[in-house]
Amino acid sequence: MLIRLVGGDVIDPVNGTSGRRDLWIRDGVIVEAPEGGAADETHDVSGCIVMAGAIDIHSHIGGGNVNTARLLLPEQHAAHQPRPANTPLSSAGWSTYQTGCLYAQMGFTTVVEPAMAPSTALHTHLELADIPIIDKATLAILGNDDFTLSLLRDEKSTAMLDDYVAWIVASSRALGVKVINAGAAAAFKDNVRSFSFDDVVPEYGLTSRSIVKALQASVTRLGIPHPLHVHCNNLGIAGSADTAAATIAATEGTPLHLAHLQFYGYGTEGKRKFSSEAARLAELVNGNPDVTIDIGQVMFGQTVTISSDVMRQFSALGNANPKKSVIIDGDGNSGGGIVPYRYKHDYYGSLQWAVGLELFLLITDPWRVFFTTDHPNGAPFTAYPELFELLMSAEARDAKATELNAGALELTTLASVRREYTFEEIAIMTRAAPAKLLGLKDRGHLAAGAIADIAVYRRGKDIAKMFREAALVFKNGEVVVKNGKVTKYRWGKALRLNPPADKAMVKRMRDYHDERYGLSLEWFTFADTAIAREEPFAEVSCKS
Amino acid sequence: MRNMSVAWIGSQPVSLMDAIQNVAKLLVSSRCPVFTIDADVHGTRSAIALAERVGGAFDHIHGDTLAREVALFADQGAMITTPGETRRRSSLVVLVGDIPVAHHELLLHLAGSNPDLGDRNKRVWFHVEGALEPPSDAGRLHRKLRPVAIGGEGLGLSGVLAALRADLLGRNQTGSLANVDRLKSALGKSRFPVFVFSGAMNSPDLAMLQGLVADLNKQGRASSLFLPTDDDAWGTALTSLWMTGFPPRTGFSDSLPSYDPVRWDTQRMVRDKEADLHVWVSARGTMPPKGRIGLVSLSRTEKRTEGAAVTISVGRAGVDHDGVAFSSRIGTFHSLTASAPSELPSIASVLQQLALVFPGRMGLPC
Numbered sequence A: 001m002l003i004r005l006v007g008g009d010v011i012d013p014v015n016g017t018s019g020r021r022d023l024w025i026r027d028g029v030i031v032e033a034p035e036g037g038a039a040d041e042t043h044d045v046s047g048c049i050v051m052a053g054a055i056d057i058h059s060h061i062g063g064g065n066v067n068t069a070r071l072l073l074p075e076q077h078a079a080h081q082p083r084p085a086n087t088p089l090s091s092a093g094w095s096t097y098q099t100g101c102l103y104a105q106m107g108f109t110t111v112v113e114p115a116m117a118p119s120t121a122l123h124t125h126l127e128l129a130d131i132p133i134i135d136k137a138t139l140a141i142l143g144n145d146d147f148t149l150s151l152l153r154d155e156k157s158t159a160m161l162d163d164y165v166a167w168i169v170a171s172s173r174a175l176g177v178k179v180i181n182a183g184a185a186a187a188f189k190d191n192v193r194s195f196s197f198d199d200v201v202p203e204y205g206l207t208s209r210s211i212v213k214a215l216q217a218s219v220t221r222l223g224i225p226h227p228l229h230v231h232c233n234n235l236g237i238a239g240s241a242d243t244a245a246a247t248i249a250a251t252e253g254t255p256l257h258l259a260h261l262q263f264y265g266y267g268t269e270g271k272r273k274f275s276s277e278a279a280r281l282a283e284l285v286n287g288n289p290d291v292t293i294d295i296g297q298v299m300f301g302q303t304v305t306i307s308s309d310v311m312r313q314f315s316a317l318g319n320a321n322p323k324k325s326v327i328i329d330g331d332g333n334s335g336g337g338i339v340p341y342r343y344k345h346d347y348y349g350s351l352q353w354a355v356g357l358e359l360f361l362l363i364t365d366p367w368r369v370f371f372t373t374d375h376p377n378g379a380p381f382t383a384y385p386e387l388f389e390l391l392m393s394a395e396a397r398d399a400k401a402t403e404l405n406a407g408a409l410e411l412t413t414l415a416s417v418r419r420e421y422t423f424e425e426i427a428i429m430t431r432a433a434p435a436k437l438l439g440l441k442d443r444g445h446l447a448a449g450a451i452a453d454i455a456v457y458r459r460g461k462d463i464a465k466m467f468r469e470a471a472l473v474f475k476n477g478e479v480v481v482k483n484g485k486v487t488k489y490r491w492g493k494a495l496r497l498n499p500p501a502d503k504a505m506v507k508r509m510r511d512y513h514d515e516r517y518g519l520s521l522e523w524f525t526f527a528d529t530a531i532a533r534e535e536p537f538a539e540v541s542c543k544s
Numbered sequence B: 001m002r003n004m005s006v007a008w009i010g011s012q013p014v015s016l017m018d019a020i021q022n023v024a025k026l027l028v029s030s031r032c033p034v035f036t037i038d039a040d041v042h043g044t045r046s047a048i049a050l051a052e053r054v055g056g057a058f059d060h061i062h063g064d065t066l067a068r069e070v071a072l073f074a075d076q077g078a079m080i081t082t083p084g085e086t087r088r089r090s091s092l093v094v095l096v097g098d099i100p101v102a103h104h105e106l107l108l109h110l111a112g113s114n115p116d117l118g119d120r121n122k123r124v125w126f127h128v129e130g131a132l133e134p135p136s137d138a139g140r141l142h143r144k145l146r147p148v149a150i151g152g153e154g155l156g157l158s159g160v161l162a163a164l165r166a167d168l169l170g171r172n173q174t175g176s177l178a179n180v181d182r183l184k185s186a187l188g189k190s191r192f193p194v195f196v197f198s199g200a201m202n203s204p205d206l207a208m209l210q211g212l213v214a215d216l217n218k219q220g221r222a223s224s225l226f227l228p229t230d231d232d233a234w235g236t237a238l239t240s241l242w243m244t245g246f247p248p249r250t251g252f253s254d255s256l257p258s259y260d261p262v263r264w265d266t267q268r269m270v271r272d273k274e275a276d277l278h279v280w281v282s283a284r285g286t287m288p289p290k291g292r293i294g295l296v297s298l299s300r301t302e303k304r305t306e307g308a309a310v311t312i313s314v315g316r317a318g319v320d321h322d323g324v325a326f327s328s329r330i331g332t333f334h335s336l337t338a339s340a341p342s343e344l345p346s347i348a349s350v351l352q353q354l355a356l357v358f359p360g361r362m363g364l365p366c
């Protein structure tokens, strides 16, 4: 089957070939224009923007904590706007089925769930397998579990740490490693209530910094393509910019990814002692090529915060809206907190909104800044179209600013920043750069050989509408969305690394689970067949 | 069992395919079919997908219990921990109310170990109970655990919890609880006390318990361990939540799910004849309640289900075939291996075949 997309404005920064040209697809893959080839299927996309399918590197779309949020908040569905479509379960509010459909309708074809606790990996993968259309991936959380912390405390060899990280990544079928407020969840169990980068975890005598550095080095040695994904300490707190700055300075020549930097963009100036430090952080990011960040943009309205940063979520209980929440002291890395929250047009909400946009606009390299709302923490991912508009139109930002708290906005540089993202930059930030960051060579661009994940947008004055309802979306060469509606159900895969397991480490894991949990390792591991879908996983290779 | 029938129309043994086609016919002509489910994750997934396809409603066989457990969380939330963390970190375990027999093994297991993290003290046990007399099935548990009973004459569980909470805040004037000083002293020594409760608790009692746990967390640490009344039911609830956004007792009309624990109580709907076809799905072979509407039984049974228009014998995950189920031993899902593999079809495979003989012949999404 040969498919041809005719006459589109192709935005493909990786290959430097942006401009009007046709695209050809054969067997799910983009191919060179065949000589004298006649297409079996032709799509006229003249006047449309054509990009690779978008990739979201940080969106909490499935797993234990996400599901607990559903349990806690049956009323939350309204915030996620069910939109009936003629596809199985796709109108089920805030469900896995709707997640896949809504992402696809916006032209997203790959989404990373960034917080999978290794001990509940099966649950996460069961949910991801029920997200239709798109490909998925997960990051395995480490850094708060007794095994890692004991290894570091006892100064075991780096080889042993590497074997453990490799075993975790392989057995939990992850695409990378994330550390969340390193050491804080362990410290919180010992009644520590605040925890900074150089604070010490009581049981282990380790600083948060030392945990991050050890995992960063291990991830690098193992050739895991995605740099260690760091959720810093002190999220959301006035003055957290200092923590982010210290973490940025700790890269020391090795890559680190800092998640949802917006939530650390706060200083202590102003009457309310809560101010924007976005300009300072942007400068630090601009000056350090080893750092990549995603934003975690705040938009307004009701949402629910879902985080494995149990210490931070516990401290946020007073702000729960509505007044109910779940706090979990989990096994090692599996805890967290679910705290519903409403972002209002007040001082705090307005400042957070502006900080996110400042970071987007002041960080100059679109290859190092990633487009996220930390779904659903800053906003549900369904707010993406409006966020694209804010980035591409200074006028749209000005208009929104008039609804917000002027005092807060005055403490930011936002009004003076007139930058507008170009389509080229949007394509880098949401396609090319995420593929590069995650080590996915087969996507994020439109050269021959790439899988045919393609999003076609109809140009229009209304930027949000354009991105909300893709004119056409192809997943692996199949049309899955037409005019903003899902037309074809299919099942994507979970992308994973599969580093070989060290036999001695497997034995060590057996002994550890027997001794510490009184249960055999089989309780915690699973075969691919447990997912009950054909080929639920696809392997991505580590760097050699 | 191999040479015996696995499917019946009425009392007549038929081939599996004939039975499936007959069920499809019944579903097509039904105005309001309801599904009552007792299955592992994959059986549940297929049953919910089929319920959506036919515009029906679904519930768990233990729907009443499950609805109450779901409400415990949806009403007020909780501070909870896992069995693993309880084992490794908690030197003080307080049982609250009755703990279902199914979890006694977990508790006995816990009693045979001591924490290796936190204060590492020898584990001690308390039991907050309404009546000082433990229920008879707790006898063995009590002999092994030797929990110190916290209770008060004439106080039900609600009264005991309220008095205990007040006591711990230094506000109890009556001083009527037995052994409360021992508990206070134990709380003083334990750095991570855990209160174990089950879904058998009612919502106000849980609110009181969670309030007590919150009080303890003002200065120190404490948490609670939730043990669902029925692990499989809880697994079905979690599966339903990710598939539809809602727990069981969800119905589909125009393919939009709506959750209503009263309206979509399927066994009530059968009793009240609001439904006109009852699809009973039981991997444990539980018998359906008698009803006056059409019944389809997918059950782990060797003989036809009495009163069923169609009966299909199905296997049970972890016995007849592999599967995935929730387990309170680890507080999450784990994969099950068939302990006695048989040719009985899985619930998922029967329901998937059913969808394929349906008008449209579209496969289920799972």
Ligand SMILES: [Zn+2]
Pocket: A058, A060, A114, A115, A259, A260, A374, A377
């Ligand atoms: Zn996040």
